[in-house]
Amino acid sequence: MEANEPDVRIMKGNEALAEAALRAGMHAYFGYPITPQSEILEYLMAHGQKRGAIVLQAESEVASINMVYGAAGAGRRVMITSSSPGVSLMMEGLSYIAAAELPCLVANIQRGGPGLGTIQPSQGDYFQATKGGGHGDYHLIVLAPASVQEMADFVFDGFRLAETYRNPAMILADGALGQMMEKLVLPPAGSLPHRVPEWATVGKPKKRERNIITSLHIEPEKMEQINLHLQEKYRTIREKEVRFETFHTDDADIILVAFGLSSRICQKTVELAREKNISVGLVRPITLYPFPKSILNTLADIANAFLVVEMNAGQMVEDVQLAVNGKKPVYFKGRMGGMIPSPEEVLREVELIAEHHTVQA
Amino acid sequence: MIRGTIIVAQDTCKGCELCIVACPQDCIEMSERLNVRGYRYAQLKNDTCTGCVNCALVCPDVAITVYRQPKSTSKKIQPAAAVA
Amino acid sequence: MTQVIEGMELVYEKPQTMTDAYLHYCPGCGHSVAHRLLMEVVQEMGIQDRTVGVAPVGCSVFAYNYMNIDMQEAAHGRACAVATGVKRVMPDKFIFTYQGDGDLAAIGTAETVHTINRGENILIVFINNGVYGMTGGQMAPTTLIGMKTTTSPYGREQATMGYPLKITEMISVLPGAFYVTRQAVHTAAAVRKTKKAFEKAFEYQKLNRGTCFIEIVSNCPSGWKMTPVESNEWMEKNMFPLYPLGDIKVPTQLN
Structure with missing residues (x-):
């Protein structure tokens, strides 16, 4: 391969994510097998250790996330x-990681739930990912890829965001994105510099105070200060890190809102609808937290209605409703349990909405 | 007989009395007075201390500092405490 | 600043690897003796700048307030997993966990067993006083049969509450366990032995040969509702028969 030639490959989403992590200079990975993402652990076990990364198969996800805490705490x-x-x-x-302000990258290759559920793709963990998930007031920075290319690219973005804000970041993908093979250009290695931060617990030299990684602040006044600090950080993230894509929204009467795999389906629906002279557009949130509120609120002044399409029972739709804030009706179309909606069935919803809302000539 | 002594950090002591049990010379007692936290504190009751360190070893609050007369008194006495 | 006494040598003082913080432990509690011994060894070996400790949830949750080294505070039971993460990315550093019986032998059993089974080159310090101290004296996995706690108010009954868990014997059979010993800190002689065990464990960590595990059978005057002196006597009489002191597994070959 020539030095400046792009590194084009055909890869599975899971493998692209794993390869990108190695190229992003990941020091350590702690995993546990579970379908549909075991290829990540397998790929890293095969290639990671040879390339200098620590790769460990833990005894459980409970253990592995706490190994992340330890290694991230070591900077x-x-x-x-x-x-x-x-x-x-x-x-x-x-x-704990969010409270102790440790940077790390988590990828959730979602499958259908609740419970043991199914191994088919789903977007049922939107609430868990974007609203905190565990106890207490905290947020992850959540990125939603929609292609194998983004499965790789968002690893770099995820590490950068996590380290910039000392906050865990999450790639919220699904089983289809993890398993599908697509062409991608692999990002070059060495483009994401790293140094061990000064707060890391690496052994206390004589001249500095000891470093403590903790989430325990027994005095309520102190704990409230910690919370205020975290909220201030989330405010900054909401101001600076919102990412989204729009598709044919300029003249749209009906705006579809979908993330990840659903957004790919909706893109096709937009084309099908426009063939039928229904002017439909698409907003695709790329960051789910921070959520792209203002674009939706602005579009509510122009469009007549919104249709949120998700592979769940209706989760992101609540954030869309908050963003639209009653200006226009917000409809929902969802499939659950590992089912993927087809562009045609989304189109049928679009047609029903178009009947109810006067389409301007 | 080697002579020794202890200094108890009065306000650190919680009066658990484990040093009294540990002392082979029976030279520690609890004070009548209370310290700032309301505990009786350990104190020497006689001059039989040999500086054996046992009281300090069992003290949960690291409240006891121990001193001992050097074995050879002909040497110039330079307290090791200078390091502190 | 340590006082100087004319004509006397200083023979014992608080190690500089401990902070000046006032210890929050109840009067007579063995926790702080164990803290101090660990820090004495760290000071004497000159490894303060290469040591990272992991604190548990339980009475010793604030261990990091007293040990003047870099430390991480783990979630309840997860100290061994956290220490694994720390050690794997810094294999040349000295890493230890400090955990109580509830943390290590109940909620953290899986992490404890698997960390030792991987032979992680860390030291696990296990304080066993047969009771959940921090939460107010509830039954622990190591609580003796017949022992009264706030959640076994009529005494631990084997038929419904199971047996005391001898986790130290259990993990000693794992090939990843390099050095396993059970000690105490209630007498001067016991303290000297425990310190020796800590010294060995830190020396062994240099060898990269597996996990060192030191159980310290200790008291809980508040949880047991006794004076400190009574609690140590009770411990000798009742705890030591089930949890006998001494080495359980020692390295046969050091090279």
């Missing part, structure tokens, strides 16, 4: 991945 770049039931087991650890 290293750390990643952990799992799928829905496994991510539920990590919620305790993530609350």
